[in-house]
Amino acid sequence: MEKYNYGVVGLGVMGKNILYNIADNGFSVAGFDLDAEKANTLADGATPGTSVMGTAVLEAFVQSLELPRKIILMVPAGKPVDIVLTNLKPFLHQGDIVIDAGNSFFLDTERRIADYATLGLHFMGMGVSGGEKGARTGPSIMPGGDLEAFNKVKPMLEAISAKVNGEACTAYMGRSSAGNYVKMVHNGIEYAIMQLISEAYDLLRKGAKLNNDELYEVFRKWNEGEMNSFLIEITRDIFREKDTLSKAYLVDSILDKAGAKGTGKWTSEQGMEIGTSIPTIDIAVTSRILSAYKEERMVASELYGEKSVEAVTDKELFIEEVGEALYVSTLISYAQGLALLVNASEEYKFEIPLKDVVKIWRGGCIIRSVVLETFYQAYSKRPELTNILLDETIVDIVKSKLGSIRKTAAYAASNGIPSLGLQTALGYFDAYTTASLPVNLIQAQRDYFGAHTYQRIDREGIFHTSWDSCNL
Numbered sequence: 100m101e102k103y104n105y106g107v108v109g110l111g112v113m114g115k116n117i118l119y120n121i122a123d124n125g126f127s128v129a130g131f132d133l134d135a136e137k138a139n140t141l142a143d144g145a146t147p148g149t150s151v152m153g154t155a156v157l158e159a160f161v162q163s164l165e166l167p168r169k170i171i172l173m174v175p176a177g178k179p180v181d182i183v184l185t186n187l188k189p190f191l192h193q194g195d196i197v198i199d200a201g202n203s204f205f206l207d208t209e210r211r212i213a214d215y216a217t218l219g220l221h222f223m224g225m226g227v228s229g230g231e232k233g234a235r236t237g238p239s240i241m242p243g244g245d246l247e248a249f250n251k252v253k254p255m256l257e258a259i260s261a262k263v264n265g266e267a268c269t270a271y272m273g274r275s276s277a278g279n280y281v282k283m284v285h286n287g288i289e290y291a292i293m294q295l296i297s298e299a300y301d302l303l304r305k306g307a308k309l310n311n312d313e314l315y316e317v318f319r320k321w322n323e324g325e326m327n328s329f330l331i332e333i334t335r336d337i338f339r340e341k342d343t344l345s346k347a348y349l350v351d352s353i354l355d356k357a358g359a360k361g362t363g364k365w366t367s368e369q370g371m372e373i374g375t376s377i378p379t380i381d382i383a384v385t386s387r388i389l390s391a392y393k394e395e396r397m398v399a400s401e402l403y404g405e406k407s408v409e410a411v412t413d414k415e416l417f418i419e420e421v422g423e424a425l426y427v428s429t430l431i432s433y434a435q436g437l438a439l440l441v442n443a444s445e446e447y448k449f450e451i452p453l454k455d456v457v458k459i460w461r462g463g464c465i466i467r468s469v470v471l472e473t474f475y476q477a478y479s480k481r482p483e484l485t486n487i488l489l490d491e492t493i494v495d496i497v498k499s500k501l502g503s504i505r506k507t508a509a510y511a512a513s514n515g516i517p518s519l520g521l522q523t524a525l526g527y528f529d530a531y532t533t534a535s536l537p538v539n540l541i542q543a544q545r546d547y548f549g550a551h552t553y554q555r556i557d558r559e560g561i562f563h564t565s566w567d568s569c570n571l
């Protein structure tokens with residue numbers, strides 16, 4: 100019997116789409132799902148002429164694959180991955196490769212790599228971004244870990260991924276669980292950009308009193324220039340979507356409570372864990388948390404009264420400034436996420452190639468944007484760059500738009516328009532670009548009440564002072 104080249108476990112929308120994508124690229128693929136309905140109808144959705152088979156019997160699925168088996172898991176992160184791995188184990192053969200393509204926590208991946216290695220099995224964590232559509236037509240793929248296993252699946256990954264300038268949006272992201280880590284940070288940046296876009300929307304509707312048709316036009320124009328990106332593009336389209344229930348614009352009927360599955364929170368926790376400042380990502384996570392206090396927010400809004408927003412006089416200028424503020428704060432969010440990757444690479448010995456990260460984020464993924472090309476050029480010149488804000492081209496871009504971010508942040512603050520992301524991006528920028536911060540005072544205070552010692556600017560050594568006779 101002819102054996103299949105690849106296997107996919109989990110035939111939900113993402114699993115099915117990745118499977119069809121692999122098949123469309125000339126590989127034969129078997130799919131497994133416990134749900135017999137999903138397994139039995141799998142072949143119906145495949146492109147005619149491609150080789151696809153579905154089954155709800157795990158052993159039959161595993162036996163249908165050529166050796167070494169190459170199995171991709173498309174199941175929800177957490178317990179389901181462990182269950183599948185346990186169930187697969189008895190049927191696998193030494194040298195088989197199992198790739199988890201979900202949003203798994205990187206430390207879970209490390210545990211699973213070690214567990215599978217005891218049986219001579221290869222386990223890899225691989226980030227996949229692009230949503231349902233991307234999975235079918237070309238996602239950005241972030242594999243990491245076992246190099247030998249990676250090289251066996253590399254041709255397939257290159258074939259199914261998105262392409263930018265003829266280059267595949269996939270590359271080896273580094274050792275161990277680097278693939279999951281890079282995807283986690285991708286999502287952290289995604290949270291920050293989405294937060295910033297929502298704030299720009301709020302500023303435009305409150306400050307410039309733009310309606311949804313006008314917002315559509317603004318985002319359409321933004322998407323045609325330097326802000327061209329997937330998230331700006333879908334935001335444009337959201338403003339045009341009519342509701343089938345109320346016949347009005349759908350966006351106005353959506354409850355303002357944001358959901359979250361956890362990757363943003365992990366990114367934020369990692370920032371704290373390994374000592375990397377990523378405040379715009381942190382604030383994006385906590386803003387979603389705050390949005391869930393809907394009832395409390397309504398009470399508080401009654402107590403403190405409606406905020407009166409002063410309408411802007413020059414709408415065109417305001418729109419331009421909000422656009423520039425969004426552009427530069429988005430850039431600062433990328434800078435924070437990439438800085439986290441630099442530190443994580445060092446901390447966990449991942450050896451993440453930053454140049455390749457920004458290269459494969461140029462297409463297919465949720466945070467794809469034309470600015471990634473500028474980052475790619477920057478890392479190509481200086482792979483050791485610790486923060487993208489230190490690149491000369493970026494310095495010029497940010498300097499040219501600084502006035503707009505300051506004016507927009509000031510307008511938001513003085514009119515009571517929530518702008519946590521924008522203010523934090525600006526605050527991070529100002530702190531990062533300040534040679535002398537006032538934390539000398541914090542050091543003095545720490546030494547005052549806790550004898551925590553301090554260093555001096557004029558000589559080497561560790562110092563302590565008896566600050567006052569009435570010390571605490």
Ligand code: 6PG
Pocket residue numbers: 202227228229230286289358359360361362363464465
């Ligand atoms: C992607 C997305 C994808 C998913 C997010 C949603 O890159 O394709 O990031 O992974 O849509 O995890 O995350 P939240 O539900 O936490 O917003």
